[in-house]
Amino acid sequence: MGSVLESLGDNKLYRFNHLISSLRDEVEKKCNFINAYLTFSKPSMQKDDPSYIQRDVSSCYLKYVEHPLPDLISDIMDKCENVEENMSPSDEDTPESHIVALLKEWAEDNNSSPDLTLSIRKSEDSYECAYAMYFRSRYLRPLFYLSKDEALSRIAPTRLGEFLLENEDATTEFINYMTNNDKIFKDLRFQKNLLTFQGVVRNYKLFADLGGKEIMVNPNKQDSLWIQREVSFYLGFTIRGLVAFSIRTKNTKQGPLKSCASCGSVMDSNWTATTPAWRTEQGILTYR
Known part of the structure; x- marks a missing residue:
C-alpha cells in the first residue's frame, strides 16, 4: 500500500495502512469490472466513453493493487x-x-x-x-x-x-x-x-x-x-x-456489384436498367 500513502505525501498517514489494505480487494473488484465495462462495450456504435475514465481507473488500480490494470x-x-x-x-x-x-x-x-x-x-x-x-x-x-x-x-x-x-x-x-x-x-x-x-x-x-x-x-x-x-x-x-x-x-451475377455515392454505404445491390416514365404538364416535361 506504499504507493497510495506516498501519493498522499504525509508520512503520518502510514498509521492508516491497515485501513487502506482492507480496501484493496474492493478496489480491485470494482476496477476490474469497470475495465471489462470499458473494454467490452461502449455507449453506442458511433460514440466512445470519455478517455479520462480509463485513465482514472488505471491510476486507482495501480495505487491500491500495485500492478497495472490487466489488458483483457x-x-x-x-x-x-x-x-x-x-x-x-x-x-x-x-x-x-x-x-x-x-x-x-x-x-x-x-x-x-x-x-x-x-x-x-x-x-x-x-x-x-x-x-x-x-x-x-x-x-x-x-x-x-x-x-x-x-x-x-x-x-x-x-x-x-x-x-x-x-x-x-x-x-x-x-x-x-x-x-x-x-x-x-x-x-x-x-x-x-x-x-x-x-x-x-x-x-x-x-x-x-x-x-x-x-x-x-x-x-x-x-x-x-x-x-x-x-x-x-x-x-x-x-x-x-x-x-x-x-x-x-450475395453477388450471384458475373462482375462486380454496382453502387453509387448516395446509397453505396447503405447496401450493395444488383442494379437493373429501367426507362423513366415521363409526361408533359403545361408545357413542362417531367419524369417519374
Whole structure:
C-alpha cells in the first residue's frame, strides 16, 4: 500500500495502512469490472466513453493493487496460445473463458465440429448471466475478426494500432470514423485479410453456412436483416460470442456489384436498367 500513502505525501498517514489494505480487494473488484465495462462495450456504435475514465481507473488500480490494470484482450489471446493451460474453477464459467474456448475451436479449424453450436450457446448464456444487465443498453465492441491466416493467426484482434502501422496515411480519427460507421469493411486493405462467409437472411434472422450446417449468428447491425436474401459477411467476436459484420447481398451475377455515392454505404445491390416514365404538364416535361 506504499504507493497510495506516498501519493498522499504525509508520512503520518502510514498509521492508516491497515485501513487502506482492507480496501484493496474492493478496489480491485470494482476496477476490474469497470475495465471489462470499458473494454467490452461502449455507449453506442458511433460514440466512445470519455478517455479520462480509463485513465482514472488505471491510476486507482495501480495505487491500491500495485500492478497495472490487466489488458483483457491480451489476456484472452494469451490463454488461447497456451493450449495446455487449465482454467481455475472460478474461471470456468466466465464469458472470457467461453470466448477463449470458442476462439480455440476456430483456430483448430473445427468450424464443422458438432460442438460449435453448443460453444456458441454456452458463450451467449454466460454473457447473459455475467454482463447482460450492465451492458444491455450499450454497443458490444468487436474484439476479434476471423482472418484468412492459419491456426491462431486467423484470430485477428481489432485494435486500431496494428491497422495504423500498416497505413501511415490513416489517422486515429479517420480509423475511428470508419470503424464507428461500419465503413472499415469497405477498405480493400482490410477486406483482403478477412475471411468471407456465406449465409441467408430468413425471418429477420441470419443463418451462416458453417461446415455445411446452418448456424444462427447475431448481426452487428440489426437493420441488415430487413430483407430476406442470400448474403455474404465477415465473422468476428464480441464478449457475447459470434457476430456477423458487413452483411451484404450475395453477388450471384458475373462482375462486380454496382453502387453509387448516395446509397453505396447503405447496401450493395444488383442494379437493373429501367426507362423513366415521363409526361408533359403545361408545357413542362417531367419524369417519374
